[in-house]
Amino acid sequence: MSSLSEKRNRPGSVVASLNGKWVSYAHTAFAGYAFLSALVLGMSLHFQKIVRNEFYGYPEEWFPSVSATIGDRYPERSVFQIFIAVTAGPRFALIFLTYLVNARPGAFFPKVHAMVGLIRTFTCGGWVYITSTDDHDWHDIFMIAYMLLTIPWTIGGINISAKGTALRWRKFFAIGFYVTIIPLIYFFIQHKVNRVPGAYTTYAFCEWALIFFDIAYDSVSVFDFSALEVRVIDVNGITAGFPPVGKSSSPRNLKNNDPGLLAGFSIGGLLRFTISVYNSFVFWSVLTSLGVLIWYFPLWYMGISGYEVTLLSSIAPVLLGIPFATILFARFPQIAQLGQLIGVAAYLVPGPSDRLLTVSAGVMFATIAFSMEFWNATTRPFLALSKATAFSIGFIGSVIAKFAFYANNPIWPVMHEENGGLNKIGLALGVVAALLTTRPQAGANDVIPSSRRGSFVWSACGLAGLIFNLHSLLSDSSTLPYWVWNGYPVTGPLPVPHGAITIFAMALGVYSGVVARSAVRSWLAFAIASIGAIVLYSFENWTGYIGGLVLTVYLLAIVPAFLESASIHPPARTFGLAFFLYDLLVLAHVWVVAYAFVPGGPLLRERTDIVLGVAMSLIGLGVYGVGQVRAVGGSNGKNSSINFYKVRAFALIFVTSLSALAAAIAYKRVSKEKPVPYNPDAKIMTVGIWTIHFGLDNDMWASEVRMRDAIRDLELDVVGLLESDTQRIIMGNRDLTQQIAEDLGMYVDYGPGPNKHTWGAALLSKFPILNSTHHLLPSPVGELAPAIHATLDVYGTAIDVVVFHSGQEEDVEDRRLQTAGVTEIMANSANPLILLSYLVTKPLEGNYNTYVSEKSRMFDIDPSDWDRWCEYILYRDIKRVAYARVSRSTITDTEIQTGKFVIGVDPTSGNVQIPESQVPKEYHYPAIFRGEGVRGHRYHVFDEPRYYQ
Known part of the structure; x- marks a missing residue:
């Protein structure tokens, strides 16, 4: 132990001194003892109580979680809190000394790092002193905040660490911390959602491992603090002979070549960057909305409608070949930015066709604004990198908006106040951002010599493949999970909460595109991404999803390189050709599933592999084009370095904030309550079938809210949805089941995923889905026919439900x-x-x-109902008691058919109808649908439900 000096005889003397390493020792010892003492006491005194959770106890669960150990019982709770309180002193000292060690003149980041450490310490107090027993929600909120703040704390500590032993250990413990989070989330879902016995014990081990890595990471400060000496000095008569408090007595190998992660940060620069981010958010919102509106028309025409030509509105950059247009939009960039807001304001246009044409105009301005944003940006050091990074972050923002609003973008023109839209807010913010838009880049006279540009064709190809893949695979966080989805039991990622992981991968890609520019534009990176695409296409569950995440990181990382390459060519040729190729890919993306309704459809029937392969090949051409471009724009000197640090700082702020927001949304949306059927006492199972027309109502509004209300008021425990796969560009990459399932408390099986080339079949159930299998029925000529065969736990009885969509009328052999x-x-x-x-x-x-035969052993729910063509409910070995047909209102073109069954009674059923008064009240259908009904839904055909003996 360092010597403790007593020099009390003269002013200015050192009253006491202590080597700084003892701060680190004290923090590690007290924190470690707090957790270990609570664990030992808890295991000794209350073992079976603290290993028990909401579902299982010993012996299924045999190791306690951190929360149960430190917060549920006396005396371990008190002992833990006492020692954590004692840890606070060394903790604050550790943060202060870390700041002193790394503070340098003009360095802004050590201050931010210290502030993060302080806030992180207070959030630690939150989850320590507000236990899960006191207030479970606030305990979890503080714990999640603590874990999220660990990201900038550890990354920042690594960045400002000097090369040597401390840096190596910090990297080791930080990597251990982040890697452990993956199984932590997985086993938490296994416990909370799937209720797997023993999963919580494994989760608990991961939780304790995080505690270890967290404490161990901070213990590494001993290597830094050993060069410090903390002194208590008599300030009366202090002399200059004593060194300033906090100065190291030995030199350190500081990383003077990097001023810190937030070097170059300024409020004005952040504001300009934020404006670019929001403009990008609007661009992606408008571009992704176009397909949704186009799709409305072939639905009603059952084939090519003619409105598909509006897809070509995206090639509007060709207009920039007119010199006047180029000069106008270059000098007044606000015009194009305001113009793209026409696509946001389109929700004010009532007629479907007029609204589509309005959005098309918005798309034209959006692609022009996008093209002009990057034109000649590379003539200023790192300006293109800044704009490209903002463009990517705006894309992530649009994905997070859909993550928060159940896969619908709240400023799409199919949204309005009645179905959850925030169009007015989005439009108002867009106007402000557009008016504040500036163009601080070179003009038309600052032309890059042609010998240094390469070919615009390669740049256009790469950009087309990039935008298509971003749009088709990543514009919604649920798309990748559904590509690899194969039913129950759950053995892979779910849209919620694992959509947040997709967003984390996007954020990592954006940051990698800034700090590892040379690596991401290499052929090796492209090869790894291509392997990821192959794995995504070829495998299901976690294997396929990991391949998708690899591809995700690459796609976001390569954005700056491709946009820098495109920016040095004339925008009319480069961006015009890029969006034309993008449009061809979009059509091919539709053709693979719509082959029965389009000319030349069989050529691409079920060939998503070809579409994905072509898109990746175009990206490969873009990589080749990037390699052909010689040094463009200044990249050396002090100003250039400052510009780079600014971009890196802004990227770090945004990707960290958006990742935290995605995690918070995922936490909020994870179901915490077990679904409950509507009539459990009578053991009633109410089922329904509804062809929902891809979630667009007759007036071209997103119809999930209206569908939810109808399903709720009909008290459907189980409902099959058909024409429900909207995970394509032309359908908005949406998930129609999310809001219905979460608001009504239902399990959901999305059915065959988007790479299975069907129009979709989904199953929502108040009863646990024990097992489900997806089928693609034989379809040698026409459209693929999907089916879900699921086994439900209905009041303790295994009941099978099959949801099935047959092929179209014209293909007789297919249907047979x-x-x-x-x-x-x-x-x-x-x-x-x-x-x-x-x-x-x-x-x-x-x-x-x-269907109704001796082989199937199935019965028609009502053989006397002659007025049917499409929808049918059949059953066997279960007691049918009621049947009803409910009008669709203006939601779709197909009614709701529904039946009631009773579990646990004699399944013998007859076809003798009886008055409602002769059946128990629990069997009755809701009265609100009688007569004129509610919201346009009413009992029709029979004008009332039918009941049976």
């Missing part, structure tokens, strides 16, 4: 083969079974007699 396939599925099931289906047949005729 599909009928045989579904009949085989039903025949091979040993459980009671309900078929919720779209059959395209008349009652008692043709294929109907295969």
Whole structure:
């Protein structure tokens, strides 16, 4: 131990001194003892109580979580809090000494790092002294905040550390911390959502590992503080002979070549960067909305409508070939930025066709604004990097907006106040950002010599492949999870909460594109990304998803290189060609599933591999083009370095903030309550089938809210949704099931994913889904017919439900083969079974007699209902008590059919109808749908439900 000097005889003398390493020792010892003492006491005194959770106890669970150990019992809770309180002193001293060690004149980041450390310490106090028993929500909020603040604390500490032992250990413990978070989240979901026995014990080990890595990371400060001496000095008569407090007595190998992660930070610069981010957010919102509006028309025409030509509005940059247009938009960039807001304001236009044309105008201005934003940007050092980074962050912002609003962008023109839109707010902010837009880059006279540009074709190809992949795969955080989804039990990622992981990967890609520019534009990086694309396409569950994450990081990282390459060529040629190729990819992306309705469709039938391969090949051409470009713009000197540090600082601020926001949204959206059926006492199971027309109502508004309300008021425990796969560019990359399932408390099986080339079938259930299998029925000519075969736990009884969409009327052989396939599925099931289906047949005729046959053992819910063509409910070995048909209002073109079944009684059913008064009240359908009904929904055809003996 360092010597303790007593010099009390003269002013200015050192009263006491202590080597700085003892601050680190004290912090490590007290923090470690606080947790270990609580663990030992808890395991000794209350073992079975603290290992028990909301679902299981010993022996399924046999190791306690940190929260249960430190917060649930006396005396371990008190002992822990006492020693954590004692740890506070060394903790604040550790933050202060860390700042002193790294503070340098003009360095801004050590101050920010110290502030993060202080806030992080207070959040630690939050989850320590507000235990999960006191207030579970606030305990979790403080803990999540603490973990999120650990990101800038550890990354910042690594960045300002001198080369040597301390830096190596900090990297080791930081990597250990972040890697452990992955299994922590996985096993928490296994416990909370899937209720896997023992999962919480594994989660607890991960949680304790985080504690270890956290304490160990801070203990590394001993290597820094050993060069410091803390002194207590008599200030009366202090002399200059004593060294200033906090100065190291030995030299350190400081990283003077890097002034810190937030060097160059300024409020004005951050404001300009934020404006570019929001303009990018508007660009992506307008561009991604166009496909949704176009899709409305072929739905009603059942084929090419002619409105598809509006897709070509994105090639508007070709107009920049007119010199006057180029000069106008270059001198007044606000014009194009305000113009793209036409696409946001389009929600004010009532008619579907007029609204589409309005959005098309917005897209034209948006692509022109995008092109002019980067024109000749490389003539200023790192200006293109700054704008490209803002462009990527704006894209992430649009993804997070959809993550928060159930896969709908709140400023899309299919949104309005009634269905959750924030159009007015988005428009107002857009006007402010557009008016404040500036163009601080070179003009038309500052031309890059052609010998240094390479070919505009390669740049256009790369940009086309990049924008297409961003749009098709990443414009919604649920798309990648659904590419690898294969049903229950859950063995892969879910849109919530794992959509946040996709967003984290995007953020990592953006930061990598700034700090590792040479690496990400290499052929090696492209090869790794291509392997990731192959893995995504070829594998399901976590394997495929990891491949998708690799591709995600690369796509966001390569944005600056591709936009810098494109910016040195004339915008009309480069961006015009890029968006033309992008449009071709969009059409191909639709053709793979719409092959039965489009000219030349069979050429791309079910060939997503070709579309993805072409897009990656275009990116490869872009990488080649980047390699052809010789040094453009100044990149040396003090000003250039400052510009780079500014971009890096802004990128760090935004990606950290957006990652934290994504994590908070994921936490908020994870279901914490077990779904409960509507009538459990009577053991009623109410089912329904509804063809929802891809979630666009007759007036071209997103219809999830209206569908949710109808399903809720009908008290449907199980509902099959058809024409529900909207995970494509032309459909908005949406997930129609999210809001319905979360608001109503239902389990959901999305059905075959977007890479399975169907129009979609989904299952929502108040009952646990024990198992589900996805089927693609034989379709040699027409559209693919999806089916979900699920086993539900209905009041303790295994009930099978099949959701099925048959092919179109024209393909007779397809429908015959599909009928045989579904009949085989039903025949091979040993459980009671309900078929919720779209059959395209008349009652008692043709294929109907295969569905309802001795082989299938199925019965029609009402054989006397002659007025059916598409939707049918069939059943067997379960007691049917009621059946109703409910009008669609203006939501779609197909009604809701629904039936009621009773579990645990004699399943014998007859077709004798009885008055409602003769059945128990619990069996009754809601009265609000009688007569004129509610919100346009009413009992129709029979004008009332039918009840049976």
